[in-house]
Amino acid sequence: MAKVITQETFDDVVKENIVEFEMAVDEAKDETIKQFEAQGINLANIIKDLTLNAETGEPLLNEAINCLKEHTSGKRTLSDESLVVKLDVLLTECSKSVPHRVLASKNGCCEVLKTIINNALKAEPVPLPILLKSLKAFNSVMNKQPDVFDADTLLIVIAILERQTDVAIRCSVLRLIAKACVMHEINRQNIMNADIVTYLKPLLADESSEIVTEVCTVFRYLILDDDIRVEFGKAHEHARSIATEVLTEITTLLTKFKDNPTISCDLILTIAALTVRNEFCVTVEDAGGLDFIIDAMKTFPDNVKLIRESLKLFRALAGNDKVKTSIIQHGAAPIINDVLNRHKENETIAKLALICISTLTLRSIENSKILFEVGVAETIVESMKLHPSSKAVQRNGAWAIRNMVSRSRYQCETFISYGVEDILNEALTTHPSVEHDIKSALRDLGCKLVLKEEWTNTSSYKIERE
Known part of the structure; x- marks a missing residue:
């Protein structure tokens, strides 16, 4: 059986090579790898490319998390600028790979971020740069790691949707919801049970095309059925609930963004995903969806993505015999x-x-x-x-x-x-x-x-x- 070591042991040896033997960072890493491999130790579970502090030999990821922990616990006080810098380190390191994100979450990164976000929401005025950078860092940690999303995170998400109007903040929290839905049926059900559609529906009236795109993405992710750990999901029930609330509004938006083929594609894709029942096909027709799709295909005949999504929607709507006839008649x-x-x-x-x-x-x-x-x-x-x-x-x-x-x-x-x-x-x-x-x-x-x-x-x- 192959011998293994922990990430902490590997990092300590690298640190020792840097501090005690005054090696350069790359040299210290290479020497540490050679030492352990010579002892027959399997390093497959070790993150070898952590960015290190050239003076202390400590991984920057660990330094940032420990510093933020001390700040939130009151042991030290960071200025707003220093806090943003540490959050930026966290964001950068967690963007590198899943192992980096797993290591960060094991070291208590998510709890620290939730505390910082809650403190920011309670402050008067709300420090938007800190809130935005914290949400971006949380997005980075949660990417392909939806298990870190919990009930406290859901409460934070709802609080931000209720109180914040800044476009960048809203988009960041919407991306957080979407990431929590990927390959995680329980998260999707918990989010739907929190009546999230009530908070998302008003955002469809926003003038920002970016927010509309992110809201549509969340709707589509809430009806995924990709979690192999769950025998039966609720994708259809979620699609039915969302469509009942917002399908008409989303279809109406097609006219608002008729000159923007990118947003139109997102809207058409979302409409097709939500049209899971016979009566929803009629809803799309009554809201003017057929006329728009035909006009869009005439206006942008060379836009492959728009044509692709329009054909998919036509096929979905043609599931209703009345609408099938109307498509040709239009x-x-x-x-x-x-x-x-x-x-x-x-x-x-x-x-x-x-x-x-x-x-x-x-x-x-x-x-x-x-x-x-x-x-x-x-x-x-x-x-x-x-x-x-x-x-x-x-x-x-x-x-x-x-x-x-x-x-x-x-x-x-x-x-x-x-x-x-x-x-x-x-x-x-x-x-x-x-x-x-x-x-x-x-x-x-x-x-x-x-x-x-x-x-x-x-x-x-x-x-x-x-």
Whole structure:
């Protein structure tokens, strides 16, 4: 069994090399590593790149935490400027890696930061530089380490949302909430149980696009389902609760930020994530969401991110049959055909556009007719030709073709004239895992097809009668 040492032991030896033997920092580290490796000690658990004080040999991270502890306990008093400097050291060191952050939290960093933040909130006036730097340091410590978020931190978050109007402070605390949600279902549930939506909803009326972006990010993170430690999460319940409160407001914001494609993408992404029920699709339509998305796709046809998120939202909204019809009636057919034709070499856009067409034409003769009339058949076939190695493109293309022609047989001849039969037959060989989907398209196109009987009864049974 390999021998191991603690981080403190490693740091003490480095410190000894610097102080006692007057080595340079890098030389002291190298010598310490060689010493322990020569003794057969495994240093895999050791942080070897801690920034050290060149005079004392003490890690700057430890020095900063100890200094802040003394300040909060009253053993020493730091000026506001010195306090910001120590917090900045903490922020810098914790930004380096997860091991740095774990070490900081083990040394009591989070408790110190919570004390500093609470003291700042009680002060008159509130020292905004200290509060902001403390929140940034807390963000750094919590990054990929959501377990450090606790009930006291949640109370601090709510207090800041209630009392502070500074944009930078608000954005920093919103990022803190988002980080607490990543891969941590219990945090998400605790945050939702604290009625966080009540505090976030007013922020959507803020003039700052940065705050709106951060609020949308929090909403999306609250409905994640990524914690493998929990068998059943509440992502759907959270999405339903949030959508009930703010879906109309978020959709309305699309018009406010119509000239900003970056913010529009965030809003569209959030709307799609929250549209988890049939009635929410109607809510988005009633709030003017369809008109905006179509206008945005017309205005920014070369913005790949905007096009990508718009196609995803169209697909989500088309889950409601009424809205599915409305999407085409609002003039989406030529827009979808145009963006697919424009970006057909982009595999992601091709994949999303084809699945969007598939969803819009499912059990809808009228939608199929309108899309066919704008020339989407040729665009579908050309997209599939460009991505023969993409299973998703071939499968989604097969779905789109099948849904278009299954109730509109007059379209079959047009598809076949574009060479779709050869493309689908080639996909049969290249992608056997989606054989069923491709054969369904060939079948509905009326192409020659060899169907495989999946099961035959080869057993013989003898019925004996008395």
